[in-house]
Amino acid sequence: MLVGKVITSASVFWPGTLEKISAEQFMLSIRNQKILAVLRWAKYIDLQFSDFHVFIHLRMSGDLVIKEHPYSPEKHDRIVFTMEDGNFLVFNDTRKFGRVWLTSNPEDVIGNLGPEPFSPDFTPAELHAKLISHHRMIKPLLLDQSFLSGLGNIYSDEALFLSKIHPQRNSDTINLDEAVRLYQAIQVVLNNGIEHNGASIDWVYRGGSFQNHFHVYARENQPCQFCGTPIIKIVVGQRGTHFCPVCQPGIPSGHF
Numbered sequence: 001m002l003v004g005k006v007i008t009s010a011s012v013f014w015p016g017t018l019e020k021i022s023a024e025q026f027m028l029s030i031r032n033q034k035i036l037a038v039l040r041w042a043k044y045i046d047l048q049f050s051d052f053h054v055f056i057h058l059r060m061s062g063d064l065v066i067k068e069h070p071y072s073p074e075k076h077d078r079i080v081f082t083m084e085d086g087n088f089l090v091f092n093d094t095r096k097f098g099r100v101w102l103t104s105n106p107e108d109v110i111g112n113l114g115p116e117p118f119s120p121d122f123t124p125a126e127l128h129a130k131l132i133s134h135h136r137m138i139k140p141l142l143l144d145q146s147f148l149s150g151l152g153n154i155y156s157d158e159a160l161f162l163s164k165i166h167p168q169r170n171s172d173t174i175n176l177d178e179a180v181r182l183y184q185a186i187q188v189v190l191n192n193g194i195e196h197n198g199a200s201i202d203w204v205y206r207g208g209s210f211q212n213h214f215h216v217y218a219r220e221n222q223p224c225q226f227c228g229t230p231i232i233k234i235v236v237g238q239r240g241t242h243f244c245p246v247c248q249p250g251i252p253s254g255h256f
């Protein structure tokens, strides 16, 4: 879709979206550069050019979309790339949390990311070892990108539900059986998300029908699909967190 396209120019409408590079330098560097590959690292989209990478982190409200010619920039467009074929690649971000980097050294941006859930090196045993080496509540730990790459808020709630682990459990209380269940659940929810989005892991796609397949996320007060108990929503580590109080039993005493 984007690979092989040449970006002829870019317009930066909000320089605050750029990390460690001025709008002028960014626009100069990107002129007439061909996109050689598009990868995804956790929540980063990685546009690869011959001499540098452009990383885009969409955060909460960012969106990267292709708009066909003719196109007039819209209110929350932060960067608009003009492509050789006349179409536009638009980074739109209502809440301004998204960030864009242009760097010849990818380590600067993604160097401290944790393992990818689908990496062959990432095993249930490794997950267990990592969990018990921390003393943190499991939900925020799963969201920590230096612990594990690419697991967002929705996927974390769904994976903890499927593995029957309370989101406020301390990571060092998780036994090997639970870690195996969690590992499998992470694979299941990520695969479901990909399947129902109709998108590959290499691309971030907003929309799709994954939201119709949630077990707990956004289902506060609705019956648990396994036991019928109303799903509870609480705040854990400043993030809305959904779980079944029966299927995901409470915190064992003495662990805090």
Ligand SMILES: [Zn+2]
Binding pocket: 224, 225, 226, 227, 228, 229, 244, 245, 246, 247, 248
């Ligand atoms: Zn339940």
